Amino acid sequence: MTYQVLIIEDDFRVADINRQFIEQSDGFSVAAICHNAADSLSFLDSQSTLPDLVLLDAYIPDVNGLELLWEIRRRYRSIDIVMLTAAREVETIQEALRGGVFDYLIKPIESSRMSQMLQRFQHEKMFLSQHNELEQGQLDKALIRNKGVDSGDVKLPKGIDPLTLGRIREGLGMFNVPQTASSLAQYTGVSRSTARRYLEHMVANGEVQAELDYGEVGRPERRYRAKQ
Structure with missing residues (x-):
């Protein structure tokens, strides 16, 4: 199975780096890259099949990333969200955790840490899909x-x-x-x-x-x- 990933990142260079890493990871594919909240929600609204995972920055130009986190969580409960951000404030981290993020990665992100997160995502999804109880x-x-x-x-x-x-x-x-x-x-x-x-x-x-x-x-x- 290939998991589809939506990257929400306003920095074009960082977004492209994340895209390359995702595309080089077995079992994952980039569904789209969006650089602001409006484009992100428009993309999600237009999809008949939603992405499995969203990589979300806390700093995006048209809205606070945490506000977008809660909006995605409200509209699309089946999507898992990982914060990829330079935000180190404990208050921000706590709110993201309350919002049910799958993981929280602080920039600059080491490739090994990103790989670990993706592997864990695969393993948990695979494991849960094999059981009813x-x-x-x-x-x-x-x-x-x-x-x-x-x-x-x-x-x-x-x-x-x-x-x-x-x-x-x-x-x-x-x-x-x-x-x-x-x-x-x-x-x-x-x-x-x-x-x-x-x-x-x-x-x-x-x-x-x-x-x-x-x-x-x-x-x-x-x-x-x-x-x-």
């Missing part, structure tokens, strides 16, 4: 924000990237039963060999347990589960 434990795992990038991953061995490690860790945490490298690869969007390498790294670190599933025929299959 959730137990509390499943929901807690699904809604953990900014998971996978922590100080414990600083000294990683060569070939182990903290963002990819976070994706594998988060993907594994979504299931209550052991998973194969193939199933984790499909869920997280990496290759089977990559998923296997990261899973074995986690086994070596003691955070994941590996077991063999002999099944009925054929070679035994290695399955992984997060340790409780």
Whole structure:
């Protein structure tokens, strides 16, 4: 599935940088770029299929970005919104959080932080689309924000990237039963060999347990589960 993104940014250069980043991210496409509130609302009103995600700056020329946040939230409840802004004031951040933003990124934004946000958006959407009901434990795992990038991953061995490690860790945490490298690869969007390498790294670190599933025929299959 490809998620459609609307970029609302008055700085043409920054808007283009965000566009390029989105278009280079697997599973995402730019639906439009708007530079003010009037054009943004006009675009949304004209769409038969709404974008999945809005990247919104707090500073736009014809209205306060937070006012536009609440207007989009009032008219289009199904759209997720991420604030991408230089606004650092706690009051602004608190209001954005009250408005239900999916994330709040402060400029200048590092590409790794943007990538983390997009990956988490994909994972949560995919996870929720696969269930009709959730137990509390499943929901807690699904809604953990900014998971996978922590100080414990600083000294990683060569070939182990903290963002990819976070994706594998988060993907594994979504299931209550052991998973194969193939199933984790499909869920997280990496290759089977990559998923296997990261899973074995986690086994070596003691955070994941590996077991063999002999099944009925054929070679035994290695399955992984997060340790409780």
